[in-house]
Amino acid sequence: MAQFYVNQNQQSNGDHEVHQEGCKFMPFEKNLLDLGGFTDCSDALDEARNTYDQVNGCDTCCPDCHIT
Incomplete structure (x- = not known):
């Protein structure tokens, strides 16, 4: 089982990006919501x-x- 987070800051297209723990593109901790x-x-x-x-x-x- 993996730990997932969503970026509370939306991307320029409006997406809130979901990341798996350890991602090299993980946002700053203060911007993460633990899912x-x-x-x-x-x-x-x-x-x-x-x-x-x-x-x-x-x-x-x-x-x-x-999704692209």
Whole structure:
């Protein structure tokens, strides 16, 4: 089970990006919302949608959940 976080600062396109712990593009800790532990990124994105309408997986650490 991996730990996931969502960036509370939205990207220029409005996305709030979901990251897996250890990602080299992890935002500053003060900008992270802890989503909890999940077996895959799709469950983490579902959890992030409870807070933000527009979420996307990080292309680097969550490629299976990244929508271009």
